[in-house]
Amino acid sequence: MTKPRILLLSFLILYLLIIAKLFHLQILNSASTDTTYLKTNRIPPERGKIYDRNSQPLAVNKPSFLLYAEPKKIPSVDEFVSKIDSVLQLGVASLSAKIDKTKDWVAIKGGLDKEQKQKLLDLGLKAIGFEDGYQRYYPESSLSAHLLGFVGKDFQGEDVGYFGVEGYYNRDLAGLPGIIKSDRDILGRPILIGTQQKLDPENGRDLYLTIDKSVQEMAKRKLQAGIESYQAKEGCVLITNPETLEILALTCLPDFDVDRYYLFSEEFFKNPAISNLYEPGSTFKPFIMASALEEKRVHPDDFYDETGPVRIGEYTIKTWNNKYEGKISMTRILEKSSNVGIVHVANRLGGKNIYSYLRKFGFADLSGIDLQGEAPGYLRDESAWYPIDYATVSFGQGIALTPIKMMRAFASLINGGKLLKPYVVQRINSLAGSKTIQPKIERRTISAKTSEIIKKMLLSAVENGEVRWAKPKGYEIAGKTGTAQIPIQGHYDPTKTVASFIGFAPVSRPKFLALVILREPQSSPWGSETAGPLFFDIAKELLVYYNIAPE
């Protein structure tokens, strides 16, 4: 055999070997070749962070790891499962159920921290791996549980925000995942002459809230103490700047643990401040008074002769203590919270006007707050209103609204008549830039003059009301109490009430407006004896915090 022939034969054998190997790789074992060389990995984006108005973190991210197994590489499932269980304590049965020998890859547990990962690595198991990811971390724990909401999973296992800010701004916070396509050798190193494509993830946008962490903490602490002291079933405190309607604090109890939200049922996730309807009781009287003043149906110096109960059809309306003072001024009607007095004002205003002002104050529509889960507005059609409805609505019974709508409408009473849209996010930051959210005036409800009159009337309601509260000396604080019976199966139960107080300070140029609601307080059913003192307790702290000088 000549030399060239030997060479040719050698080449031929080599070619045949290469063809045989390619046939094995591409035809017989095609699935494994794809995954062995070209790796496509999803790069998770980092979820946007949430800060308070002073850039203090409320929700940030921490690294977390997803433990996965490659069942085909597990030599002994029993031994594998018992070792994993010694670290994770998931239960041998549930772990065994996850190890499906027909699959190449199975997820075992997500949300592992660094220590857990290290313990698992120390086991020296070959068939496990980890995928990097992020998990929410709340430095202030559940300080703002209802406000923030939580991050759970959707049906595809992706992170999704539910309720509150996490739910409303999910698309902004979530970001976009990146992709890396890379040819890797058997040791996982990139093959430079192969495919190398990388699309960086776009991290979520950071949100800066209008909430002040210190005010929020104080409000929650006071509310907790108030609920315990007045033995209430639940309660809410909302604090806002009435000039802009930016929410400074919003807390309702009971709430839930944001880190272990899965231990709570859905009813705990709903934010009562925006999702639950309540009858406002006497805190509604200023709206009727302001509307009547605006329409010039009554004047501030008018008098009403309060002689006794008022009959409307088959119904009798009395004052809360069934005592009547004779001639009383319009201001006195609010001071003593006279039901018969405000029914007189409502009669002067007229049904059509009452209905029109209810719509004007926004009780028929959504407040538009940027939180997920707001209950829709509901106001019966005008044709379904009877004379008794106009009378009861004047003292806040027979109408149901959410606390946030109450705040929105009440703010317009004291800010010169501007009906604003409440908001909790003031700035959205992303790589592209920063977007600042400005207060939005939706319409005007009353004139600036009427607003000034009603502010003075509300100041007098605090100064000369039926109850003397522990009010800080030298400060002018205005407000109104409310006690509404709770409707149960078509009737009002006099033993169950919603006690509330809405107030603001300083009267001349309000810095804050606060609403305190206590549901079913046991120590006293009256708002003046429960929600009122709690409001003044909170107001004292706010006066110091905002450095408000006595007037």
Next chain:
Amino acid sequence: MKTLTKYLILLIFLALIAGNIFVFVYSLNLSDDINHFEKGIEKLHQENLNLENKIYEVDSLQYAASIAAQLDFIKKAEPSYLENLKYAKNQ
């Protein structure tokens, strides 16, 4: 002349093989480096997040409250002369 060409081709062939081996080994090293740096960056990012979270934790109101409770700096320990200045003046 013919022999010279033969040697020259052999030399070029050897040089190309050597160059090829060098590029291959160099790319392997580069791959190793990329892998190493990728892991390093990820580790640094995670450590950075962990440290950031630790700072947030010690800066939180919850932590301040727990430390205050440990140190007994609570309402019962609050000096009364902050409310009533006459006590402060007597001291």
